[in-house]
Amino acid sequence: MFKRSTIFLYGLLSYAVFFATFLYAIGFIGNIQIPDVVPRTLDGVPTRAFLPSLLIDLGLLALFALQHSVMARPAFKSWFTRLIPESAERSTYVLASSFALIALFYAWQPLGGMVWQVQDGVARGAIWGAYAFGWLLVLAATFLINHFDLFGLRQVWLQLLGRPYTNLPFGTPALYKLVRHPLYVGWLFVFWSTPVMTLSHLLFAVMTTGYILVAIQFEERDLIAHFGDQYRDYKARVPMLIPGRKRATDRRREVLRARP
Numbered sequence: 001m002f003k004r005s006t007i008f009l010y011g012l013l014s015y016a017v018f019f020a021t022f023l024y025a026i027g028f029i030g031n032i033q034i035p036d037v038v039p040r041t042l043d044g045v046p047t048r049a050f051l052p053s054l055l056i057d058l059g060l061l062a063l064f065a066l067q068h069s070v071m072a073r074p075a076f077k078s079w080f081t082r083l084i085p086e087s088a089e090r091s092t093y094v095l096a097s098s099f100a101l102i103a104l105f106y107a108w109q110p111l112g113g114m115v116w117q118v119q120d121g122v123a124r125g126a127i128w129g130a131y132a133f134g135w136l137l138v139l140a141a142t143f144l145i146n147h148f149d150l151f152g153l154r155q156v157w158l159q160l161l162g163r164p165y166t167n168l169p170f171g172t173p174a175l176y177k178l179v180r181h182p183l184y185v186g187w188l189f190v191f192w193s194t195p196v197m198t199l200s201h202l203l204f205a206v207m208t209t210g211y212i213l214v215a216i217q218f219e220e221r222d223l224i225a226h227f228g229d230q231y232r233d234y235k236a237r238v239p240m241l242i243p244g245r246k247r248a249t250d251r252r253r254e255v256l257r258a259r260p
Contacts, residue, residue, distance in 0.1 A: 004160050007088050011156030014091040014098075018151060021098040021105075028105050029190060029204070030131055043198045044110040053109035054203070060107055061207045064100040069215060071096060074222060087159035090152035113199035124195040134189025137175075141183035144173045170227050172234060178243040180220075180234065184212050185241055216240065 027038030046053065070076055071093045081089050118124050146168055148154040158165050175182035191205040223231045 003085075004162070007085055008156045008160040010088055011091040011152050014095040015151050015153055017098045018094050021101050024105060025101065026135060030194070031196070040105060040108065042108065042110070042204060043196065043200050046110045046112040048109050050111060053111055056107060056109045057111070057200070057203060058207070060104040061204070061211075064097075064104055065211045065215075067096055067100045068211075069218060072222075073218070074225070085159070087155045087165065088152075090149075090155050092152075094151050108200075111199040111203065115197040115199065115202050117197070118195040127193050127195045130189050131193035134186045134191075134193060137186030137189065138183055139186075141175060141186060144175060144182075145171075170230050170234075172238070177238065180238050180240050181216060184216065187212060188241070 024038060026032065027034060028041050031041040031043045032038060033041050033044075048056075071080070077089060080092075084092060118127060142150050146154065148157075149168055155165055179185055188209060191208050194201055197205075220231070220235065224235075
């Protein structure tokens with residue numbers, strides 16, 4: 001019982017670290033600087049030369065991308081669960097992801113420079129609305145696919161009760177009927193919705209967007225391996241990120257086929 005309680009407490013701690021990191025990210029990416037709460041943001045005042053700062057930022061982004069992708073692969077999970085209890089694997093992934101983000105928050109080097117700056121009050125309000133919408137979409141998407149399983153709480157709770165873990169069945173609730181990856185759509189809104197686009201923010205947005213597009217390929221390969229034709233059919237019917245795009249493409253193909 002002590003071991004099960006320890007794993008459960010570890011899962012709670014991992015989730016608490018994630019939640020604090022999630023809240024800090026809202027201020028960090030949105031440049032909502034609050035003394036003693038969010039002291040560092042994406043677009044702070046540059047303190048180093050441009051090239052060293054750029055290399056540091058690229059290294060931090062690469063560290064997060066590698067951790068996030070490698071630890072999510074089935075082969076790594078199979079190896080890793082020989083070292084730690086299987087019920088703690090997801091919590092460990094969440095904790096490691098949080099630490100990678102904390103390192104990015106702490107060591108990020110602002111680059112300065114201005115790409116665009118929106119002055120109009122209505123337009124700025126709309127952009128901030130899109131930023132808030134992105135965060136809400138991210139959160140909503142996690143609950144649609146089981147927030148507590150995604151962040152390891154369901155796993156540690158079941159082991160505390162002495163019940164076996166069962167994989168979640170394949171489903172396409174609500175937003176997942178419109179696009180296959182509403183969670184990533186939310187992140188794209190978060191990364192790009194800013195009234196002041198600096199070189200720092202542009203670097204962050206471009207690199208994280210590139211990571212998302214690559215990560216989707218690996219993720220969908222794993223989903224096909226796990227769910228087989230069920231996911232292949234879903235992939236054929238539902239667009240990846242832009243609602244309605246696949247249907248519009250299919251209509252264009254039908255028109256082209258109908259031409260003599």
